Amino acid sequence: MRADKTSAGLSVLAACTADVRHWYMQNGLQLNPDKSEALIVRTAHQLRAATSTVSSVTVADVSLPISNEMKVLGVILDRHLTFENYVSAVARSCNYHIQAIRHIRHLLSTQLAQTLACSLILSMLNYCNTVLHGIARGNIQKLQRIQNSAARIVLQAPRRSHTKPLLRQLHWLPVHHRITY
DSSP: OOOOGHHHHHHHHHHHHHHHHHHHHHOOOOOOOOOOOBBBOOOOHHHHHHHHHEEEETTEEEEEEEEEEOOOOOEEETTTTTHHHHHHHHHHHHHHHHHHHHGGGGGGGGHHHHHHIIIIIIHHHTTGGGGTTTOOOOHHHHHHHHHHHHHHHHHOOTTTSSSSHHHHHHHHHHHHHHHHH
């Protein structure tokens, strides 16, 4: 919707979702407003204009407060689509698993360590990574440091070793190539 016609756009949204709710009720289905959130995604200029006038959105006859972020299928969306909170959450989770693998690495074969790293760490880096296309370079680097750390642990390389040959040996694409691919 246009920033200067926010109220008209929200009225159309309310009418459409009320019709959807009515159809649901006719067909024995029900929406759960307690589990619903609203998020307005706009440019910084549009957000300044919208937040001064809009404090809630009516969806299916229920008034929902505007959230700063929401989680959809495990991906944290924010108002500016920076994905910083999502990248931080992925980094936290991956670092936990990296530490767990590091503690037991001496008991594992290289193949088993690689399988664990792929299952626990790379799967998180790959999950919904297409939404990360075009994000800030700093966020990509944060994810790349995780992959580098996992490669060092799998191949039992020193902490300061260069990771490009390690990634090549493991046949792992760097994070920015994974996102593009």
